[in-house]
Amino acid sequence: MSLHESSAISHQPSDSAPADLDAADRARILAKAALFSPPPAQLADGRRDLVGMSREEITAELAEIGEKPFRTKQLWHWIYHQGVTDFTKMSSIAKPLQQKLAERFIVGRPEAATVQTSTDETRKFLFRFRDGQEAETVYIPDRREDRGAVCISSQVGCTLSCTFCHTGTQKLVRNLGAAEIVGQFMAARDSYNEWPSPKGETPRLLSTIVLMGMGEPLYNYENVAKAMRIVMDGEGIALSRRRITLSTSGVVPLMDRCGEELGINLAVSLHAVRDDLRDQIVPLNRKYPIAEVLAACRRYPSASNARRITFEYIMLRGINDSEADARELVRLIGGLPAKVNLIPFNPWPGSDYKPSTREQQAKFAQIVMDAGFASPIRTPRGRDILAACGQLKTESERRRAAAPVSAE
Secondary structure: OOOOOOOOOOOOOOOOOOHHHHHHHHHHHHHHHHHOOOOOOEOOOOOEEOOOOOHHHHHHHHHHOOOOOHHHHHHHHHHHHOOOOOHHHOOOOOHHHHHHHHHHEEOOOOEEEEEEEOOOOOEEEEEEOOOOOEEEEEEEEEOOOOEEEEEOOOEEOOOOOOOOOOHHHOOOOEEOOHHHHHHHHHHHHHHHOOOOOOOOOOOOOOOEEEEOOOOOHHHHHHHHHHHHHHHHOOOOOOOOHHHEEEEEOOOHHHHHHHHHHOOOEEEEEOOOOOHHHHHHHOHHHHOOOHHHHHHHHHHOOOOOOOOOEEEEEEEEOOOOOOHHHHHHHHHHHOOOOEEEEEEEOOOOOOOOOOEOOHHHHHHHHHHHHHOOOOOOEOOOOOHHHOOOOOOOOOHHHHHHHHOOOOOO
């Protein structure tokens, strides 16, 4: 079907998500998540990874070996504040307990199978997990100050199949566990040596997390939420919820839950202002059409002028970038505390789309700005290493796809 043809799918948008629909959707999403669940945290030798456990889970593990609850606070500090992976370097813990812990537990990290650095200093990590599956993570520096964002993956592959997105061409393999999600940030900190020094100085290069990597975070909500609670814990990594942004294509019931339980910043991958077009380029729209997604945005509890909802809008030449599209976008988000990130399409091998011209991007942005919404045109970062928006797709799959087929 052409991108300009109308969809045959009908929509019945509403201003709020009915309770029975929410319950059905939540059950369906949880069942789907179970099918793609991460592997158990236990290693082949029986040891368990402390990374990714909640405080309560660590306390329970310690109780099984006869240790008091106060040890949890000690371990939490060493693991998440100091970034220590070796029990023998946890100086506030006596050596006999260090040995006991090392026999039963590890403080793990995903393995950096490859690390690429772009000419613009963007760094892309291909992380390999214990079962051999891989996902990509990107660090995007902010040259204006010594800070930057870590773009974290929540799944191996993706189930959404957005037609402009390279990641969407990789089938969903499985969800990432909480340890694998928070571990990406911790491994990036290792790479930049960003854990506190003995004198207490803490660099702030990795100052922001954006859940915009591989996968739809809300289709792995339980693991993502657990990981973000660990990241936000004030006695560990201690990243403010204001410095965490979750990007979703619009899983309406879990947008509500994310707002109620986490209160982190929300970014919505909108990309079209008509349901017939969005049905085709963001197929999830057939389940949650534009009106329902925007209604969920209006319900989002942390949305305010100080913490605006971000609408991500990829600029596809001749498809969604007209002045009429810009005016309809303004109408749709009217009254919301919002900003619009205009994203030039980043070409990838095999894609059929072309980026909007700079002139058309500027016209579109001006209409949105004149209506009172910030609408920066995102500067593509890491294009030369396929690390820009919509380009992530694990190198392992590319290698498998390029490998010659056996004659056997």
